[in-house]
Amino acid sequence: MPQQGFSIRIDGVEQDFGDFPALRDVSLDIQPGELVALLGPSGSGKTTLLRVIAGLNAPDRGSVYFDGEDATNLAVQDRRVGFVFQNYALFKHMTVADNIAYGLRVRPRRQRPSSADITARVEELLRFVQLEGLGKRFPAQLSGGQRQRVALARALAIEPRVLLLDEPFGALDARVRKDLRRWLREVHKETGLTTVFVTHDQDEAMELADRVVVLNQGRVEQIGTPAELYDKPASSFVISFVGEAVALPVTVTDGHVNFAGRELHIDTHGLRSGPARVFFRPADIAVATGGDAELEGRVESLRRTPAGVRATIAIDGFDQTLEIESPVETAATLGDKVPLSLTKARIFPAEANGFDHIADGI
Amino acid sequence: MTSSPARAARNARRFVAPSVLPGFGLTFGYTLFYLGLIVLFPLAMLIWRASDLGASGFMRIMTEPRVTAALQTTFTLSFYAAVIDLVFGLIVAWVLTRYSFPFRRVIDAFVDLPFALPTAVAGISLAALYAPIGWFGAPLAEMGIKIAYTRWGILVALVFIGLPFVVRTVQPIISELEIELEEASATLGASRFQTIFNVLLPPLLPALLTGFALAFARAIGEYGSVIFIAGNIAYVSEIAPLLIVIKLEQYDFAGATGIAAIMLAISFAALLAINLIQAWSRRRFGHV
Amino acid sequence: MSDAVFTSPPAARSRRRPRAVTEDAPSARYALIAIAVIFLLLFLFAPLAIVFSEAFAKGVATFAEVFHEPDAIAAIKLTLAVAAISVPANLLFGLAAAWAIAKFSFPGKSLLITLIDLPFSVSPVVAGLVFVLVFGAQGVFGSWIKAHHLQVIFAIPGIVLATIFVTFPFVARELIPLMQEQGTVEEEAALTLGASGLQTFWTVTLPNIKWGLLYGVLLCNARAMGEFGAVSVVSGHIRGLTNTIPLQVEILYNEYNSVAAFALAVVLAGLALVTLGIKTFLEWRHADQLAARGGRRH
Numbered sequence: 045m046p047q048q049g050f051s052i053r054i055d056g057v058e059q060d061f062g063d064f065p066a067l068r069d070v071s072l073d074i075q076p077g078e079l080v081a082l083l084g085p086s087g088s089g090k091t092t093l094l095r096v097i098a099g100l101n102a103p104d105r106g107s108v109y110f111d112g113e114d115a116t117n118l119a120v121q122d123r124r125v126g127f128v129f130q131n132y133a134l135f136k137h138m139t140v141a142d143n144i145a146y147g148l149r150v151r152p153r154r155q156r157p158s159s160a161d162i163t164a165r166v167e168e169l170l171r172f173v174q175l176e177g178l179g180k181r182f183p184a185q186l187s188g189g190q191r192q193r194v195a196l197a198r199a200l201a202i203e204p205r206v207l208l209l210d211e212p213f214g215a216l217d218a219r220v221r222k223d224l225r226r227w228l229r230e231v232h233k234e235t236g237l238t239t240v241f242v243t244h245d246q247d248e249a250m251e252l253a254d255r256v257v258v259l260n261q262g263r264v265e266q267i268g269t270p271a272e273l274y275d276k277p278a279s280s281f282v283i284s285f286v287g288e289a290v291a292l293p294v295t296v297t298d299g300h301v302n303f304a305g306r307e308l309h310i311d312t313h314g315l316r317s318g319p320a321r322v323f324f325r326p327a328d329i330a331v332a333t334g335g336d337a338e339l340e341g342r343v344e345s346l347r348r349t350p351a352g353v354r355a356t357i358a359i360d361g362f363d364q365t366l367e368i369e370s371p372v373e374t375a376a377t378l379g380d381k382v383p384l385s386l387t388k389a390r391i392f393p394a395e396a397n398g399f400d401h402i403a404d405g406i
Numbered sequence: 407m408t409s410s411p412a413r414a415a416r417n418a419r420r421f422v423a424p425s426v427l428p429g430f431g432l433t434f435g436y437t438l439f440y441l442g443l444i445v446l447f448p449l450a451m452l453i454w455r456a457s458d459l460g461a462s463g464f465m466r467i468m469t470e471p472r473v474t475a476a477l478q479t480t481f482t483l484s485f486y487a488a489v490i491d492l493v494f495g496l497i498v499a500w501v502l503t504r505y506s507f508p509f510r511r512v513i514d515a516f517v518d519l520p521f522a523l524p525t526a527v528a529g530i531s532l533a534a535l536y537a538p539i540g541w542f543g544a545p546l547a548e549m550g551i552k553i554a555y556t557r558w559g560i561l562v563a564l565v566f567i568g569l570p571f572v573v574r575t576v577q578p579i580i581s582e583l584e585i586e587l588e589e590a591s592a593t594l595g596a597s598r599f600q601t602i603f604n605v606l607l608p609p610l611l612p613a614l615l616t617g618f619a620l621a622f623a624r625a626i627g628e629y630g631s632v633i634f635i636a637g638n639i640a641y642v643s644e645i646a647p648l649l650i651v652i653k654l655e656q657y658d659f660a661g662a663t664g665i666a667a668i669m670l671a672i673s674f675a676a677l678l679a680i681n682l683i684q685a686w687s688r689r690r691f692g693h694v
Numbered sequence: 695m696s697d698a699v700f701t702s703p704p705a706a707r708s709r710r711r712p713r714a715v716t717e718d719a720p721s722a723r724y725a726l727i728a729i730a731v732i733f734l735l736l737f738l739f740a741p742l743a744i745v746f747s748e749a750f751a752k753g754v755a756t757f758a759e760v761f762h763e764p765d766a767i768a769a770i771k772l773t774l775a776v777a778a779i780s781v782p783a784n785l786l787f788g789l790a791a792a793w794a795i796a797k798f799s800f801p802g803k804s805l806l807i808t809l810i811d812l813p814f815s816v817s818p819v820v821a822g823l824v825f826v827l828v829f830g831a832q833g834v835f836g837s838w839i840k841a842h843h844l845q846v847i848f849a850i851p852g853i854v855l856a857t858i859f860v861t862f863p864f865v866a867r868e869l870i871p872l873m874q875e876q877g878t879v880e881e882e883a884a885l886t887l888g889a890s891g892l893q894t895f896w897t898v899t900l901p902n903i904k905w906g907l908l909y910g911v912l913l914c915n916a917r918a919m920g921e922f923g924a925v926s927v928v929s930g931h932i933r934g935l936t937n938t939i940p941l942q943v944e945i946l947y948n949e950y951n952s953v954a955a956f957a958l959a960v961v962l963a964g965l966a967l968v969t970l971g972i973k974t975f976l977e978w979r980h981a982d983q984l985a986a987r988g989g990r991r992h
Contacts, residue, residue, distance in 0.1 A: 061423075100426045100882055120426050120885045133883035137901040147887030150897065202887055422800040427881055428891035434794040437806070440787045444858055445812055448824035451834055455827050494733050501730040505723055513731065515974040519738050521913075522966035522973075524920025525818075526940035527959040530947045531741040534748055534956075541744060542736075566737055598718065627817025630922035630940070634947065647819035651927060654823065659832050666820045673815040681808065 049077040049238035050111040050205040057096055057106030059089075066092040067103070068262040074240065074255075076111075079232050081249035082242045084259035085285070090242045091130075091210055093259065097240060098208050099123045110205060126199030126237070128209040132191045134183040140194050141166050141179035147202035169197040172231075189220040200235065207232075209241035213248060225252055246286050250274075258282050280392035283323045290329075290366045292322045292359075293394065301391065304361025308338050310389050319394040328388040329368050331376065337383030341366075343376050357382065449670070456667035459660055467664035472640055473649060477668065480646040483557060484625035487564030491621045492614060494565075495572025502573070503580040517574070520567045525630025532563050533634040555637030560645065563631040568621030575617035579610055612687030616680055623676035627669065745963045748956035760957040768934040769942035770961070772850070776925075776938060777918040780857040784914055785907075788865025793899075796873030797881070807870065813862040821859045822927025825852055848930030853938065856924040861914045868910030869903060871985035876902055905980040909973065916969040920962050 052074040059067040067089045074080050082090040095101040097108060099120035107116045115123060135143050144166045148157055157165065170176050173193035183191055192212065199207060212228065213221040229252055232239050243249050249256045250270040258265040258273065258281070266278040277283035284291065294303045297317050301308040310322060332338075341357035344365060348354075352371045359366065368384070376382045422430055459467070467473060502514050520528065536543045536554040543554055553559050583606060591601040629647040636643045646665055653662040718726075750757050760766055791810060795803055813821065828834050829846035839846060846852045880902065884894040900907075922940040929936040937945065939958055946955035976984060 098886055100886070102424050102426075120882075121888045121890065123886075124888070125886055127883070127886040129879055129883055131879070133879040135880060135883075135898055135901075146884070146889070146897070150884070150887065150889040150893045198883075198887065422798050425798055425878070426885055427797050427878055427894075429895075430794055430798045433790040434798075434800075437787065437791040437794050437810075440790075441806075441809060444855070444862060446809065448828050448859070449812070449816070451828050452820070452824045494730075497726055498730045498734065501726050504718075505727055507727055511974075511978075513734060515970055516734065516738055518970055518973065519742060519966065522916050522920075522969045523742070524922060524940050524962045524966070526922040526943050527745060527920070527962050527966075528741060529922075530943060530955055530959060531744045531748075533947075534744050534952070535740055541740065562737075566741065569737065623815055627815075627820065628923075629817065629819045629926075634944075647817050647923065650819050650823060654826065654927065657832075659827070659830075662823055663827065666817075666823050669817050669820055673817070673820075677808070677812070677815045 049236055051076045051109075052097060052206060052238060052240070053109040053112075054093070054097070055107045055109065057093070057103045057108065059092055059096065059101060059103050065262050067096070070106070070259075070262070070264055072257055072264060072267055074238060076238055077236050079229075079239045079252060079254045080241075081253035081256045082240060082259060083244070083246060083249040083256050083286070085244060087261070088259040089262040090244075090257075090259045092262075094208050094210055094240060094242050097206070098125045098127045100127070124202060124205045126196075126202065126204030126207040128192075128195045128199050128207070128212055130210040130214055132183075132195040132215075134191055134194060134198070136183055138182075139179060140175065140181050140183065140186070141170070143183070143194055144169050144179075144198045144201050146198065165201060169201055172200070172234075173197045187220075188216045189224055192216065192224060196231065204237065207235070207237045207239040209239070211243060212241050213243070213245075221248075228252065250286070256286075258285065260285070277323075277390060280321060280323060283390060283392075288326055289323045290326065290364070292324075292362060294320050294322050294391070296320045296391070303339070306338060306340075306361075308386065308389070310386070310391055312391055315391060315393065320391050321394050322386075322389050322391050324386050324389040326367055326369070329366065329384055329386055331368070331370055332383040332385040337385055339384040339386070340381055341384055343378055343380045343382060346376075346378055355382075357384070359384070452663065452666055452670060455659075455663045459664055463660065464664055464667075467661050468668070470661075472644070473646075473661075473665060475641040476644045476646045476649040477665075479557065479560070479642075479644065480626055483560050483564055483645075484622050484628075487561055487568055487625050488618050488622040490561075490565050491568040491572045492618045495569055495617060495621075496576055496610075496614065498569070499573045499576040499580055503577055517570050520570050525567070525628070526634075528566060528631040529563065529634035532559070532566065532631065536562060536635060554635050555639075555643070557636075557643050559635035559637065560632050560643060563635050564625040564628060567628055567631055568625050571620035571624060572614070572617035575620065576610060576613045579613040583609065609691055612683055612691065615683045616687075619676055619680045619683065623673060623680075626672055626676075742963060742967075745956055745959050748952055749960045751956075752953050756953050757957045757960075760954045763954070765934050765937065766942060766954070766958060769937045769939045769958070772853075772936070773919050773938045776850070776854055776857050777915055779854050780861060780918050781911060781915050783858055784861055785865050785911055787862070788869050788910060789907075791866045792869035792873050792903075793895075795870050796876075797878050807867075810866050811863050813859055816859075818860055818921065818923025819927055822856050822924040825855050825859070825928050829855075847928050848932065848936060850936065852928035853925050853936060856928045857918050857921055860921050860924045861917045864914035864917065865907070865910035868906050868913070868985055872903055872906040872983075873899075875985065902983070905976055905983040906985055909976050909984055912969055912972055912976075916965060919965055 054070055054072050054074075057067055057070045058065070070089070070093060082093055084090045092101060096103050099108075099115070099118060103116070107114055109115060110118075110123070135146065138146065141163075145162050148162045148165065151157075166179060167176075170179055173196055175190060175193055175197070178186070178190065183194065186194065192215075196209075209228075213224055216224065225248065228241075241252070250273070253270065255267060255269055256273055257267050260281050266273060266282045268276070268278075273282060273286045277286065280291070283289050292303050292308075294301050294308065295318070296302075296312055296315050299312050299314075301310045301312060301320070301322065303322065308322060312320075329339075339359055341359040343355050344358050345356045346353055347356075349369065352369055354367055354369050355376065356365050356367050422434075456464070498517065502510060502517070533554055534540050536546070536559060538544065538547045538552070538554070540554070546553060551558075553562060587605050588601055591605045592598075596604065627647060629645075629651075632645055633648055636645065636648075638644050638648060646669060650662045650665050650669075653659075653665070717723075761770075791806075795806065826833065826847055829839060829852060830836055831840070831847075833839075833847070844851075846855070880898050881894050884898045885891075889897065919938075920940055921938075922944070925938055926941060926944070929938070929941055931937060931941060931945065933945070939962055943955050943958045943962070946952075946958065
């Protein structure tokens with residue numbers, strides 16, 4: 045049942061909860077039919093933004109447009125958003141079928157489908173979410189994954205213009221999450237709905253979304269495809285939150301990057317002199333083969349993996365260890381000093397907003 | 407419903423946190439209106455009329471020997487009744503929560519009887535029980551003990567109406583006590599007796615105090631169950647609420663208002679005490 | 695245990711299976727149970743039993759006669775009428791107050807809850823008195839009421855007002871914690887699905903609170919029908935006109951018409967027992983849909 049997705053435009057949205065700014069000047073454009081993830085740690089404002097789109101929160105400033113039309117002051121009932129709540133918010137006292145039919149039954153008499161049509165629609169949706177025959181059950185009699193699908197069917201029943209999901213897999217165990225992820229992608233493909241979901245799990249965002257909006261402390265840090273976020277992270281926050289990253293404290297002097305008395309060959313892109321941090325992913329550091337070693341470290345432990353050997357290395361002048369993977373043949377021995385070189389790294393000024401906050405969480 | 411809750415919420419945000427749910431203005435307004443009309447305005451009138459008496463008028467009423475005697479009767483007997491309820495309420499709550507025995511459920515349900523039984527019914531049945539020819543009154547009379555139509559009768563009635571307050575306040579706390587605490591105490595070498603006094607009773611203290619205060623406050627204001635058994639002899643077994651009624655019947659509005667103001671002040675004090683106990687308990691034990 | 699005597703070493707023989715450390719000694723247990731049960735029998739059960747015993751002391755026929763008395767019939771009718779007004783009034787208030795308090799956040803909430811609880815702390819006699827002071831002949835509105843040929847005190851409106859006052863908090867204090875526990879997420883879901891505010895209330899909120907609501911209404915009703923002190927002050931005790939059942943019981947008792955007094959009391963005691971029965975059933979069957987128990991006061 046492909047439906048036409050609407051575009052969503054968020055323009056300069058701000059929201060304060062008392063003295064706490066939950067959203068600060070958030071702007072973004074979502075294309076029709078796009079699958080977008082709002083990614084961030086707790087307290088980053090991602091759920092607030094989703095609720096602003098749904099009309100569950102009224103922003104203090106800024107506007108929300110659906111398909112070019114200003115929807116900022118449109119009541120939640122009139123927005124036709126399919127909203128899937130974090131813990132599903134299924135009506136406990138209604139059967140699965142009644143839950144799904146709810147949005148159709150509360151319509152004004154003139155717009156309400158006949159009860160035969162409602163029944164047919166409920167059946168269709170039950171089939172669509174693979175819950176045929178469970179219409180007479182109550183939510184309490186379903187598993188978490190089934191409840192999730194009922195919540196989705198209920199949201200789809202009103203033929204929404206956009207589909208919004210708040211932490212859709214948050215309450216499920218790991219195995220069910222994987223299945224549902226794949227399934228949600230299919231749902232998105234089949235419905236063609238503009239879909240926005242909130243998650244704190246970067247794997248989930250990267251695997252599912254066409255584009256990911258990274259939020260931190262109420263601000264948008266970066267909007268981009270998963271590839272862009274991996275390859276061109278816009279801030280230290282993004283690189284450390286999206287994927288594993290190691291941060292080395294360095295000093296920049298006239299374009300030269302210095303770490304613990306060694307010079308790192310990194311393009312500073314005109315970064316001004318002062319303290320900075322160099323970020324690299326575990327895959328971007330390797331045991332140096334030639335004479336181009338930038339770093340040196342001591343092998344602290346070795347562990348065999350299917351592909352090769354994973355070594356934990358303590359870098360001289362740095363209080364954290366890092367793990368590198370190398371092919372079996374180049375493996376060092378325990379306690380060896382090994383030369384290391386960076387194949388790819390990014391540098392951001394040390395005072396970069398939000399970095400410290402995130403570093404604690406790694 | 408097509409009006410703008412977004413804008414409405416923004417306008418109201420100075421007072422209420424914005425919400426997409428409708429109806430705050432209506433329900434909040436009605437709540438204040440109805441509360442004001444039924445409760446606050448009439449009580450304010452009482453305070454206003456009492457303030458009309460002036461300090462000297464107030465003192466005159468309060469030093470009237472019959473008033474002093476009635477207030478003293480009410481307070482003393484309410485206190486003793488609450489103490490008795492405290493002791494037996496704790497035992498009943500402990501037994502009902504910790505032990506299993508036949509008819510436990512029925513007996514548990516029965517504890518609420520004083521809440522449900524109208525006070526006038528309680529009054530006449532207690533009077534009938536303890537009257538010199540009653541089930542309990544007759545054998546007691548043979549031993550030379552007189553309950554009905556004495557201060558003892560008042561005490562019996564006040565114990566009756568206060569008991570569920572202690573039981574129902576303490577019971578949930580007993581059932582929440584972690585068995586591990588007792589086991590820990592035992593593994594550390596404490597005797598059962600030491601465990602009860604050092605581990606089990608301290609967390610129950612706030613609930614016991616709250617239950618005591620509730621029973622005491624209720625006893626002070628109690629009227630219906632007392633007047634039938636009390637005998638209502640001035641200076642001996644006349645309670646303060648009854649004196650209000652008597653003053654009203656004599657069209658002594660000033661006198662009735664004066665006593666009522668004192669009782670209202672006591673109610674507020676009891677309410678404050680209960681709230682303080684509960685605030686303290688929340689800080690200290692994390693529960694009420 | 696018998697063969698253990700032969701196989702166990704003497705030291706082990708003397709100790710039987712040890713009691714769990716959290717169990718009290720059987721002697722203490724039985725003593726405490728006995729104290730509790732005897733106390734409850736004497737102080738709770740006996741007063742209830744004697745109501746029925748006295749009512750039927752002179753046979754069923756004498757008991758039944760009481761209900762043919764016009765004054766008794768009038769008292770029953772008045773009691774039902776008073777409850778029929780005051781219970782719905784407090785039900786409406788309870789719903790409004792619980793909606794505002796539980797579903798929204800605003801400053802001064804706990805003060806408001808304390809004020810709603812206030813009538814429970816006020817002596818019934820004082821509750822009656824305040825209405826005499828407002829509406830009585832000497833009251834604030836006394837002359838105005840007289841000028842308009844209205845009567846509040848010593849009439850039904852006064853009885854209704856006093857009853858509403860003493861039963862004021864029942865529904866609200868049952869619903870507020872329950873609705874606070876339930877939060878607002880189901881209502882939000884209904885709104886996103888297009889339901890109006892009223893539809894949301896009827897189809898989502900109300901079904902979720904129905905048992906708690908019934909519980910509150912039940913207790914409110916029991917108290918409304920049984921209230922004595924407050925009603926006694928404002929009623930004027932006019933036979934056949936302003937006497938509710940409890941007031942009629944008082945009059946009959948004071949006239950030494952014990953059978954009639956207890957016969958009417960049986961009606962109220964029966965109401966109390968039915969209330970307790972339903973209350974117990976609700977607590978047992980729908981405990982999850984009632985506000986968390988504990989520290990309740992009525």
